[in-house]
Amino acid sequence: MTSTPQVDTSRLEAYWREQWRLMLTLLVIWFAVTYLHPPFAASLNKIKILTGFPLGYWLASQFSITVYVILIFIYALTMNNVIDKKYGYEEEE
Amino acid sequence: MAQEAGYTPLTRTQLSEFRRRLARYYGAFFVFLIVFTLVLYLLERAGLPHRFIGYAFIFLTLALYAFIGILNFTRRLEEYYVAGRRVPAIFNGMATGADWMSAASFISMAGTLWLLGYDGLAYIMGWTGGYVLLALLFAPYIRKFGQYTIPDFVATRYGERARLARFIAAICAIIVSLAYVTAQVSGVGIVMSRFFGLDYRVGVFVGLAGVLVCSFLGGMKSITWTQVAQYIILIVAYLIPVTFLSAKLTGVPFPQLMYGKALSEITQLEQAMNLSSYVQPFKQALSNASAIQAFQQIGLTPPQPITVRDWVGTPWQFLAFTLCLMAGTVGLPHILVRYYTVPSPKEARISVGWSLLFIWLLYVTAPAYAAFSRWEVLQNVVGQPISALPEWTANWIRTGLLKITDANNDGILQFSELSINGDIVVLATPEIAGLPFTIAALVAAGGLAAALSTADGLLLVISTAVAHDIYAKIIDPNAPYGRRFLLSRIMILVAAFIAALLAIPQFALIVQLVAWAFSLAASTFFPVVLLGIFWKRANANGAIAGMLGGLIACFVYMIGNYIDPRFNVLGLSHLSAGIFGMLANFILLIVVSLATAPAPKYIQDMVDQLRIPVGEMHLPAPGPAPGTAPGVAPAGQD
Numbered sequence: 001m002t003s004t005p006q007v008d009t010s011r012l013e014a015y016w017r018e019q020w021r022l023m024l025t026l027l028v029i030w031f032a033v034t035y036l037h038p039p040f041a042a043s044l045n046k047i048k049i050l051t052g053f054p055l056g057y058w059l060a061s062q063f064s065i066t067v068y069v070i071l072i073f074i075y076a077l078t079m080n081n082v083i084d085k086k087y088g089y090e091e092e093e
Numbered sequence: 094m095a096q097e098a099g100y101t102p103l104t105r106t107q108l109s110e111f112r113r114r115l116a117r118y119y120g121a122f123f124v125f126l127i128v129f130t131l132v133l134y135l136l137e138r139a140g141l142p143h144r145f146i147g148y149a150f151i152f153l154t155l156a157l158y159a160f161i162g163i164l165n166f167t168r169r170l171e172e173y174y175v176a177g178r179r180v181p182a183i184f185n186g187m188a189t190g191a192d193w194m195s196a197a198s199f200i201s202m203a204g205t206l207w208l209l210g211y212d213g214l215a216y217i218m219g220w221t222g223g224y225v226l227l228a229l230l231f232a233p234y235i236r237k238f239g240q241y242t243i244p245d246f247v248a249t250r251y252g253e254r255a256r257l258a259r260f261i262a263a264i265c266a267i268i269v270s271l272a273y274v275t276a277q278v279s280g281v282g283i284v285m286s287r288f289f290g291l292d293y294r295v296g297v298f299v300g301l302a303g304v305l306v307c308s309f310l311g312g313m314k315s316i317t318w319t320q321v322a323q324y325i326i327l328i329v330a331y332l333i334p335v336t337f338l339s340a341k342l343t344g345v346p347f348p349q350l351m352y353g354k355a356l357s358e359i360t361q362l363e364q365a366m367n368l369s370s371y372v373q374p375f376k377q378a379l380s381n382a383s384a385i386q387a388f389q390q391i392g393l394t395p396p397q398p399i400t401v402r403d404w405v406g407t408p409w410q411f412l413a414f415t416l417c418l419m420a421g422t423v424g425l426p427h428i429l430v431r432y433y434t435v436p437s438p439k440e441a442r443i444s445v446g447w448s449l450l451f452i453w454l455l456y457v458t459a460p461a462y463a464a465f466s467r468w469e470v471l472q473n474v475v476g477q478p479i480s481a482l483p484e485w486t487a488n489w490i491r492t493g494l495l496k497i498t499d500a501n502n503d504g505i506l507q508f509s510e511l512s513i514n515g516d517i518v519v520l521a522t523p524e525i526a527g528l529p530f531t532i533a534a535l536v537a538a539g540g541l542a543a544a545l546s547t548a549d550g551l552l553l554v555i556s557t558a559v560a561h562d563i564y565a566k567i568i569d570p571n572a573p574y575g576r577r578f579l580l581s582r583i584m585i586l587v588a589a590f591i592a593a594l595l596a597i598p599q600f601a602l603i604v605q606l607v608a609w610a611f612s613l614a615a616s617t618f619f620p621v622v623l624l625g626i627f628w629k630r631a632n633a634n635g636a637i638a639g640m641l642g643g644l645i646a647c648f649v650y651m652i653g654n655y656i657d658p659r660f661n662v663l664g665l666s667h668l669s670a671g672i673f674g675m676l677a678n679f680i681l682l683i684v685v686s687l688a689t690a691p692a693p694k695y696i697q698d699m700v701d702q703l704r705i706p707v708g709e710m711h712l713p714a715p716g717p718a719p720g721t722a723p724g725v726a727p728a729g730q731d
Binding site for chain 2: 007009012015016019023026027030034035038039041042045048049050051052053054056057058060061062064065066068069071072073075076077079080084089090091
């Protein structure tokens with residue numbers, strides 16, 4: 001109980017690399033949907049979509065924030081159901 | 094760590110039974126809220142005076158919070174600090190939503206969008222995008238670490254200088270949270286006085302009573318279950334008025350989709366009236382108007398008014414401010430501690446998703462509020478004879494939130510003759526939509542729920558920072574359990590009292606402090622916790638240098654630019670000062686860590702454990718722990 005538990009280093013390292021890959025991919029998408037459209041908002045606004053939204057405004061007010069929600073669920077479900085399983089990091093019962 | 098005997102985590106079957114029971118309770122509560130609103134509506138039609146409808150809503154909601162508070166009375170520290178770590182992901186999501194969405198989100202954000210147009214969207218993106226960072230970089234690791242506070246994490250991860258690191262972290266947590274809680278308390282006073290005609294000061298104390306019944310008795314446990322109820326009230330109250338308004342103006346009761354029509358109508362009206370475009374980005378000039386106001390209020394000699402327009406039209410302030418809000422979100426202690434309360438790191442990951450989904454629901458709707466009411470104002474208020482303005486304006490002119498002056502004496506209201514306080518956007522929507530007073534009272538109850546739920550979480554952070562971090566961990570590590578508990582409760586009262594005292598004079602500086610809280614959190618906690626998890630080489634010297642340097646850099650830019658906007662980099666305002674604090678923190682943390690000895694082996698092993706998403710943490714015991722003997726590899730036994 002009090003002794004430091006044994007950490008299987010090579011398994012952890014492989015697991016950590018794989019989680020890094022997923023994390024970086026999602027962070028790149030996060031960065032893109034946050035920072036790539038506002039600098040061009042003025043020009044994008046000339047395009048109207050859906051019920052009349054100027055595109056630049058719509059990207060910031062609806063698109064980006066909806067992508068954020070999706071990114072988190074993709075991360076959580078992939079980690080919990082795929083990557084953790086693959087490396088045997090599962091809850092015991 | 095004084096772990097209590099006999100406190101075992103729930104098994105998976107017990108957890109899912111618990112979840113089902115919670116779903117039944119809150120489902121019943123939701124139905125009750127709707128029925129209650131309908132009954133009051135019928136009573137209103139039968140002639141019940143508005144005042145009583147208002148009181149019914151305040152009384153019902155405060156009584157409910159008190160009831161949950163009393164029901165969850167606890168004598169266990171594990172429940173008082175982290176709700177027993179058995180809050181299911183989805184309910185923690187709702188509680189985080191309520192914890193996060195304050196009086197400012199509920200009442201003022203739509204108004205800010207109304208006033209700032211595109212530039213206001215930095216708040217929408219910043220206050221949601223931060224949750225992506227929270228999910229990917231923080232939440233599961235904070236849960237795995239599994240202590241009670243954020244200073245706990247800083248002190249353990251940077252254990253070579255545990256006491257100093259803990260002290261700095263606790264002080265930062267107190268500063269950030271106290272500024273924020275003061276704003277909530279003042280939000281309660283505003284809701285009370287605007288809707289129910291109570292005196293602002295009376296409103297503050299009634300609201301505080303509502304906060305205290307919860308946090309005082311049951312700590313995090315009762316706060317959590319109250320916050321879930323508060324989320325339900327606030328989201329229902331937020332969605333109903335704008336849905337009716339959308340149906341009235343466009344024929345479709347789906348505001349989030351239909352405000353596109355409002356935006357294109359606004360654009361046409363603006364062109365006809367030669368106004369600047371609502372959706373045009375980057376219109377904000379730098380000015381020290383708020384500093385002048387704040388200085389005058391305290392009685393100091395205000396600086397000369399200065400406006401800097403050089404950077405209008407460039408995106409830098411928008412981008413930097415968004416990043417500041419995101420990093421600040423992740424660094425706010427009252428949000429981070431919510432992820433201590435879920436059963437496991439896996440639940441923590443999902444829970445952030447639920448949190449953001451529940452927050453998204455409000456944030457995707459706020460711009461609709463702003464657009465519809467701007468449409469209403471441009472179409473039916475501006476350009477009309479002052480003697481024939483729509484009926485709803487009269488009420489709000491009386492409260493002073495809406496000001497009209499016929500500057501050119503032509504009897505017609507021009508846009509420039511109109512001055513609007515942003516809060517009116519949400520508050521007046523029920524009337525604009527022609528809804529009964531019952532709905533307006535529901536909105537008030539929602540605003541109250543938003544302010545109280547955030548205040549609850551913050552007061553607990555402040556009291557734990559003092560009672561747990563400063564007293565029990567630094568001043569008297571052998572303090573008996575009962576005394577620590579008593580001190581926690583006393584500190585909640587003290588913090589609430591201080592917040593009320595600070596809120597009463599309604600200092601403009603407080604509003605400013607809240608906006609700055611994000612920069613402060615971004616400059617202190619964000620880099621230290623992030624590198625603590627992802628970079629084993631980070632050590633205590635680096636962390637302490639980073640936090641102090643970050644704080645100083647942030648303050649220098651903030652104060653400098655606040656007083657004299659000519660002091661700026663790329664046109665960034667004092668609201669974005671966190672960028673410089675964060676940068677200084679990261680650089681110092683990395684450079685000083687590399688220049689001094691790496692973190693000892695036992696801490697690096699701890700970081701390894703953090704990264705494993707299952708099992709409990711085994712923290713090195715304080716004092717002569719095995720870790721203090723450097724280079725001792727863990728033996729092969731289990």
